[in-house]
Amino acid sequence: MGSVKAELLRLWKWPATWVLIGVWLVMTLTFGYVFNYLALNGGTNTRDMSQQQLISAMQPENVGAAVVRGLPMFGGAIILVLAALAVGSGYGWGTWKTTLTAGPRRVSAMAGTLGALAVVVVLLVALTFAVNLSASIVIASLEGWDWSLPGWGVFEALGASLLIAAMWTGFGVFLGVVTKGPALAVGLGLMWAIVTENLLRGVGSLLGPVESLTEVLPGGSAGNLAGAVGGSGAPGVLNSLSGTTAALFLVGYVVVFVGAATLLKVRRDLV
Amino acid sequence: MIVTTEKLTKRYGDRAVVDEVSLSVRRGEVYGFLGPNGAGKTTTIRMLLGLVKPTSGAARVLGEAPGTPKALLKVGSLIEGPGFYPYLSGRDNLRVHAARRGVRAGEVEAALEQVDLVGAAGERFRRYSLGMKQRLGVAAALLGQPELLILDEPTNGLDPAGMADMRDLVRALAAQGQTVLLSSHLLGEVEEICDRVGVISGGKLVAESTVEQLRGDTVLLIRADPLEKALVLIENSTRHGDVLHVRETDAGALVRTLVAADVDVQEVRPLRRTLEEVFFEMTGAA
Ligand SMILES: Nc1ncnc2c1ncn2[C@@H]1O[C@H](COP(=O)(O)OP(=O)(O)O)[C@@H](O)[C@H]1O
Ligand SMILES: [Mg+2]
Numbered sequence: 126m127g128s129v130k131a132e133l134l135r136l137w138k139w140p141a142t143w144v145l146i147g148v149w150l151v152m153t154l155t156f157g158y159v160f161n162y163l164a165l166n167g168g169t170n171t172r173d174m175s176q177q178q179l180i181s182a183m184q185p186e187n188v189g190a191a192v193v194r195g196l197p198m199f200g201g202a203i204i205l206v207l208a209a210l211a212v213g214s215g216y217g218w219g220t221w222k223t224t225l226t227a228g229p230r231r232v233s234a235m236a237g238t239l240g241a242l243a244v245v246v247v248l249l250v251a252l253t254f255a256v257n258l259s260a261s262i263v264i265a266s267l268e269g270w271d272w273s274l275p276g277w278g279v280f281e282a283l284g285a286s287l288l289i290a291a292m293w294t295g296f297g298v299f300l301g302v303v304t305k306g307p308a309l310a311v312g313l314g315l316m317w318a319i320v321t322e323n324l325l326r327g328v329g330s331l332l333g334p335v336e337s338l339t340e341v342l343p344g345g346s347a348g349n350l351a352g353a354v355g356g357s358g359a360p361g362v363l364n365s366l367s368g369t370t371a372a373l374f375l376v377g378y379v380v381v382f383v384g385a386a387t388l389l390k391v392r393r394d395l396v
Numbered sequence: 397m398i399v400t401t402e403k404l405t406k407r408y409g410d411r412a413v414v415d416e417v418s419l420s421v422r423r424g425e426v427y428g429f430l431g432p433n434g435a436g437k438t439t440t441i442r443m444l445l446g447l448v449k450p451t452s453g454a455a456r457v458l459g460e461a462p463g464t465p466k467a468l469l470k471v472g473s474l475i476e477g478p479g480f481y482p483y484l485s486g487r488d489n490l491r492v493h494a495a496r497r498g499v500r501a502g503e504v505e506a507a508l509e510q511v512d513l514v515g516a517a518g519e520r521f522r523r524y525s526l527g528m529k530q531r532l533g534v535a536a537a538l539l540g541q542p543e544l545l546i547l548d549e550p551t552n553g554l555d556p557a558g559m560a561d562m563r564d565l566v567r568a569l570a571a572q573g574q575t576v577l578l579s580s581h582l583l584g585e586v587e588e589i590c591d592r593v594g595v596i597s598g599g600k601l602v603a604e605s606t607v608e609q610l611r612g613d614t615v616l617l618i619r620a621d622p623l624e625k626a627l628v629l630i631e632n633s634t635r636h637g638d639v640l641h642v643r644e645t646d647a648g649a650l651v652r653t654l655v656a657a658d659v660d661v662q663e664v665r666p667l668r669r670t671l672e673e674v675f676f677e678m679t680g681a682a
Contacts, residue, residue, distance in 0.1 A: 127496055138488060139483060223536065227496035396447070
């Protein structure tokens with residue numbers, strides 16, 4: 126418990142935590158509402174979205190889909206950066222050394238880090254939901270639409286969002302531990318989340334086996350889960366796997382990333 | 397015994413960085429762990445804290461296996477420079493550390509006071525001078541009233557004033573009965589504070605004793621005229637500038653020999669070798 130508290134205290138007062146969460150909230154607002162709103166009011170709609178689709182995407186009722194669709198790629202990348210920085214920078218600062226000599230077992234120290242990151246990521250998803258819901262209500266009121274709050278189905282979308290966020294967190298933690306530093310972890314992570322999987326998808330359209338593989342890679346699984354719970358119209362969202370299959374792959378990735386990172390942390394010498 | 401190691405060894409590749417080190421630290425003493433840079437001090441200390449696993453050999457810290465919660469909770473340490481969050485204040489850094497250690501947050505203020513950092517406790521760690529950073533490291537090590545304090549070169553990189561501050565701090569802790577394992581590559585810095593010292597060189601513990609024992613046999617200094625004749629007369633004497641050194645305790649016999657041979661004896665006195673000289677001899681770092 127002390128380990129979680131300690132780690133929360135330091136993540137809470139870390140400017141990077143709030144900068145990254147803030148950047149994400151601005152992005153989700155801009156791409157989810159501001160641009161759509163401008164397009165609705167006289168922009169040139171080159172994506173061929175009908176007025177009805179635009180309106181539907183911004184309805185408070187559909188806020189769950191708005192939250193989840195951002196997470197497979199850009200939201201995920203930000204969460205990955207946060208986790209990789211939080212874990213990786215501890216090597217350069219020497220804080221891992223301080224942490225591992227404080228008293229608790231290494232497993233507990235690692236659990237503290239994971240627990241605190243989990244709290245931060247749940248907060249990020251909750252804030253994304255709150256900000257998106259507020260924006261949608263403001264727009265619906267401004268436009269005088271008939272609107273209603275989302276139904277219970279929103280919890281499915283939020284649950285999927287949390288699972289996707291958990292996978293990217295685990296990925297970031299894993300990279301931070303493996304590379305023992307923030308720079309390479311962030312670089313490799315961003316490269317993977319934004320570039321590599323997309324390139325593979327490009328190749329996949331030529332080669333069948335590669336295509337099947339891309340569906341179940343970390344970003345692919347996340348995109349398929351987002352698609353399965355109603356997300357659409359954002360980069361990284363896919364519609365090839367069932368929600369259950371995608372969710373199982375994500376759970377698998379969380380277990381593998383977190384398990385491998387913890388095992389390494391416990392076994393490896395800290396010099 | 398607070399710390400015992402038995403043939404503690406760490407190899408990197410085929411190089412033994414710590415080579416069969418058997419040392420012991422007793423309760424209540426300040427133990428100086430001395431050796432030139434690269435001798436293996438930090439690696440030994442890392443093994444005592446469970447950060448690095450020994451290749452072979454064993455260590456016990458307060459009767460426990462190194463790195464276990466039971467051992468770690470009774471040891472406070474500062475290894476190779478303090479590791480703190482640069483964006484947090486000194487006080488917040490200690491709060492974080494207190495939470496990890498399961499220590500009441502109230503102890504933080506007392507620790508800050510002990511290292512004289514109360515005034516700067518609200519400033520970000522990043523802005524601290526090196527001396528303040530090191531003192532914060534000692535404050536963190538003091539949280540939870542550890543039975544053993546391990547300080548690895550706490551004066552490294554400090555200016556003379558900072559070094560003196562750190563020495564005073566260790567002396568004050570020692571006066572309260574705190575057991576301290578203090579490593580250093582500067583002998584002069586620990587010789588007044590330490591009760592016993594262990595000297596490590598090239599990974600091997602080359603001596604472990606009290607400071608007095610380490611200083612070893614008395615050497616006599618002789619100033620005589622003609623010096624050349626005295627050099628021949630006195631067995632095993634060596635010339636050092638315009639004086640002779642000889643490992644001999646019977647000054648009377650020596651003087652009689654010289655006088656009988658018509659040599660003028662101007663000065664005969666015991667020469668205490670400085671620890672620095674002993675140290676250089678042992679570690680071959682002269
Ligand atoms: N992780 C490591 N891998 C390889 N060599 C190392 C490692 N850590 C330390 N060494 C080597 O071990 C020797 C002893 O280092 P160290 O224990 O830090 O010495 P000291 O603290 O006495 O200056 C040095 O030569 C150093 O280069
Ligand atoms: Mg060292």
